[in-house]
Amino acid sequence: MPSTISHVATYHPNEYIQTAMTGNKVSRKATILGSQNIILGGKCIIQHGAIIRGDLKRITASSSSTGAAGGQAQPTQSVAIYIGRYCLLAESSVIRPPYKTYKGTGFRRSLETTVALLSARDAGPRTNNVPVRSIFSYYPMKMGDHVSIGANTVLEAATIGSHVEIGANCLVGRFVIIKDCARILDGSVVAPNTVIPSFSIFGGSPARLVGELPETFSESSEAKMKDLYQRIVVHVSPGSSAQHCQGATVPNCSLGMAAVGRGWLYTSRGGFNSRQVGSLASMKPTKYNLLIDLNGTCHIGDKPTQGAIEAVKKLRAAQQTQQGRLNIRFCSNTSKESSESLLARLRRVGLSADLVSAHDVFTSLDAARRYVSSRKLRPLLLLSSSAQSVFQDDEDLARACFFAQPELNLGTLSPEDRSRLRSCDAVVIGLCPELMTQRWLDEAFRLLSGEYGAPEQVSLIATHRGKYWIRSEERWCEEGTEADNIAICLLSSALYHRPSEGAALSLGPGAFVAALEAASHRTSSSTVVCGKPSPAFLEECIAGMISANERMSDFHNIIIGDDLDADLGQGTWQLGLRRILVRTGKFRDGDDSRGEKPADEVHDSFASWVDDFISKEFK
Incomplete structure (x- = not known):
């Protein structure tokens, strides 16, 4: 209450x-x-x-x-x-x-x-x-x-x-029945089909009688709710004109998000007043923020998914003709390469600068860099050389980082370098198979478990929790990063990755993150996730698309991706985003219906969703 x-x-x-x-x-x-x-x-x-x-x-x-x-x-x-x-x-x-x-x-x-x-x-x-x-x-x-x-x-x-x-911050599952006079405590997760009896208090995850x-x-409940209602006052200025529907009086200004769905709230009396029908034309049109995944959704490796380039062109055309109604940003959990390298890949795919500019791309690697820099951490970077370059554009930040290298012999480190390594207070892990070796994972474990000092000083920060990916026959395609209280830096929660069409699945960084969490007795909730689907990443991504005087709730926020967990996971529905799953990239049979929160829509491809979206909203 x-x-x-x-x-x-x-x-x-x-x-x-x-x-x-x-x-x-x-x-x-x-x-x-x-x-x-x-x-x-x-x-x-x-x-x-x-x-x-x-x-x-x-x-x-x-x-x-x-x-x-x-x-x-x-x-x-x-x-x-x-x-x-x-x-x-x-x-x-x-x-x-x-x-x-x-x-x-x-x-x-x-x-x-x-x-x-x-x-x-x-x-x-x-x-x-x-x-x-x-x-x-x-x-x-x-x-x-x-x-x-x-x-x-x-x-x-x-x-x-x-x-x-x-x-x-509760999650109350499908077909739960809550009887009269019951309380569910903050942060509880109530499993589907649970029956909560009268005069009971439930709490925990999963929620149980406590x-x-x-x-x-x-x-007391009735008195509090009536008191709260009385203390929230909506002041109507004298002389303001109003539009009426049966059981409702609405001031004569834009209804904004309160009237989305092209209808009005029915009251218990129901129905529309005929005088109200004409006022619908004066409502402001719905505005949209689109968060579009890249690898697996728009392209796989260096090849576009079917119709993706033409689909992006259609969205840009709609953006031009519908000024102010459509914002577009491409968000990626990639941690295998810098933004510059990613943009070069997009150019090879066929997505030119007028379709996807540097400003349009927001990555978990960029978010991890900001996290490390803002907190003045000294991270061990288990990242590819391309991804490590993101941490080298600032002299102070570069001095604070320890850059792991596959060929580096830890036994021959100088006393100064050995001291720098053992004084790291963060571990950043990405999808870099060359560094997912016994010796480097041992160093990360020793930092996190307190072998070199107090473990509470070490953070685990992750770019994502990807547990597997698609391995190209020609090369490994890296993606992911992680850190927590020395910091493991997790850049996303992707479980797997498909770098090229038809390639086989391989383990992603999430598997190694889970191993480090278990070995160092950490919970997954203690790991900071810098990429999708963390709410902080999504909110920052959306904040970069809207003006200072606009709010996220002024828009319909839609996210499109190929991975139900990494792209459309918990943070997306916590924030109320509409979740679109496409049957390309990492999609596997059954993904459209599995999990606690299936996607709101499933389409055969990004291009097919764009056609459906434009036909419904902009024609």
Whole structure:
């Protein structure tokens, strides 16, 4: 439960909308999709950055006399989200209805906009042009009265009773049932299908029963929520004109993100007033930030993925014609090469400077360099020579680093160099097979375990957690980096890598990071990840695309990649990014439906997603 504030917080109507009859107070910086399917009971508070997904649909099978599968699955009515009275959705919380996945057939299209085909288990043989697909079917969510959802919490429960507190930074899985009068502590992870009984306190990861609530909890919960509601005031200037819909009064200015989905919030009274329909044309168009992965999505090695170059050209053309609506940045977890080397590779691929400039590229290696420099660390760099060059452009930084070399004989180090090595307070690990040897991993382990000094002084910082990659027959393609409290520097969380089309998978840096964590008795949470999908990396990437007076929540933020874990992992859905998975690069069969958080959309290629995106949003 949010603590009762001791002052009145007054907001301008440019910040919040307050409905006239039901009293809902909705931030204009909230993201509300499919708002016509969201039912608010009244006197709810939806704060900045909150996300409600009312745009998802239920899939049902219908018989058909045609098609190899013998049946089709079609989206029926949209799935409703019911939210009771005096409910709070705190900053950056995410509300998404629960879903099930099915194996289906049919050509891949956007789940929100097209018909998916369902494959019955007893169907006859599939034809070559009807591949198996995973289909997501969403189910309603119902929330009772006097419920608070903490900041940065992701909620996919089926039923939430009344007088329920869900803390900050929680993950509540699919089809969870929370009975009346319950509390979930901050940072808890509630497994799917869990039933939380009345008057219980759950906490931990996975969440378990840790205590009980008093019988008076419902009264105190109701009093706190009503007090919080009274202390948040939306001030409407005298004489300001307003637009009306049934049960709502909205000031006559841009609805911003509060009206995304081309609809309005339904109240418990439902429906639109006919006078409101014409006002939709005055709404500002949706703005987008695109975060596009490079290797595996736009290119594999020195070859572009099918249609990728033309797709980037289409995005640049849309950016020119839709001024201010579309920002594009290419973000990479590569730690095998410097930005200059990466740009040279992109030129060989065919992505010219007018399509991808140096300013458009943001890498985990750059982020790791900034991290090390800002904290004045003295890192051991287990990186390729190209990646190490990033740390050599500043004289002071270069003097602080120990540059590992495959050919360096540790036994012949001078006393000065040996002292420099053993005084490192960070370990930066990248995908450099030449350095993933017993002697260099031993040195990293000795630093992290305190062999040369106090281990609490050593950080593990990672560019990513890639555990495997595709090995070219001609050469190793390096990628990754890591450090923590001497610092292991982890540059990304990619598990594997494909440097060239058709090449075999090989271990990535994440496997060596995990080994060092286990050997030095560190938890994975203690490792600093500088690359995707860490929230800090993504926020910094987006911050570089928008102006100082804009916020991340002013935009629809979309990330596109080929790796469900490294590109579309936990940080992306914690920040509410729309996650697009493409079937190129590191994609493997089953990636579209595995994991706690499958992608929002899956497309055969980056090019196919671009065509779908432009056709829906810019035509």
